[in-house]
Amino acid sequence: MNHLLRSLAPITDATWSVLDREATDHLVPALGARRLVDFSGPHGWQHSATNLGRTTPLTADPAVGVTAAQRKVLPLIELRSAFRVARAELADLERGALEVNLADLDEAARCIASAENTAIFAGFAPAGITGIAQASPHAPIPLGGECEHYPAQVAKAAEVLLRAGIAGPYGIALSPADYTRVVETTEHGGYPIFEHLSRILGGPIVRVPGLGGAVVLSLRGGDFLFESGQDLSVGFERSGDTHVHFYLEESFSFRVTTPEAALVLPAPHTLRVGG
């Protein structure tokens, strides 16, 4: 048995399949950052740290004539989001009910996906993770005013990256609000903003829950590295009188190897990018 304790849950394999499918259905559209960064793994639950290939010299020598250095690593973080399902709903599921209330699972999926997105773009200092937006050395280009101005601002961002020697294709991460505006808006003449941005970038326009503003970044690969220990999984926590308690869980590290491969376009009302 592994640490997820799935075989101890008082539910059948068929119900596990329903929970897994529901979780996946809500996670995939919400994991926007994964559409823009390199993914390595999963390397397993016991994978604890990312090798950074660097050392820290130790001031104390272990013996005369012997020096020592300590390896630098980036420890993985564990994210967990708890949810529960009513026993009555689980019983209905077994009877073949199609519309069961899994709202708590859906909310847990939204929360953990948003947390992953935020760690990737805004960083997570307690875990030593520097986000893409934090690392970018370029002067931000504020997303100004009307949505019709976005193509000009995004083109300027792509030009900055190109001048810095960062090849495309490029993608853009947008906050849910900005993504909706882009999808809904057409320029004068009726040309959709979405299509215009796609032509400028050559890569995807991605809705990223947890992000404020926008980030244009290169998709050439090797610049933004997400290392998965245990990929998102559903585990069993405990049984209660009225509910069964579960959780979504993952472990990962994230690092930026080329800070100049991204440029931040902060939302005008916040002038910052982050959760």
Next chain:
Amino acid sequence: MGVDQYHEPPAELSAETRTFARLSASLTEESEAIGWYAQRLALESDPEARAIMRDAQGEEFKHFCMDLEFLLRKTPVWREIAQGILFQAGNIVEHGEAAEAAAEGGGSHGPAGGTDRSPDGSVSLGIGSLKERLA
């Protein structure tokens, strides 16, 4: 380009799964070569030719073991079963049944153990990279 080792569209498979398939195909090829040399050695009478074939077969033993070790490292549940069977004295079938039962009891594969879709045997929803799907 040979893609015969794939049974699904290669473009839809992750890089890890493609590597896993390549090494699985390599394992099969090494095993076949070991069997071929066994047949040739059974019939060949020339001592010098037999020495060359024994040497070549030894290379295949090595290749097979390296392939197998790579695949086992990527597949914990396979490794767990292998540990119950390989290098054990006694009844091979009994060891196999016991190792399989122990692995299944661990919930590390199958519906009760998650919807793992990755070759490393980790228990997860199998979401993995989403960047590749857009590329």
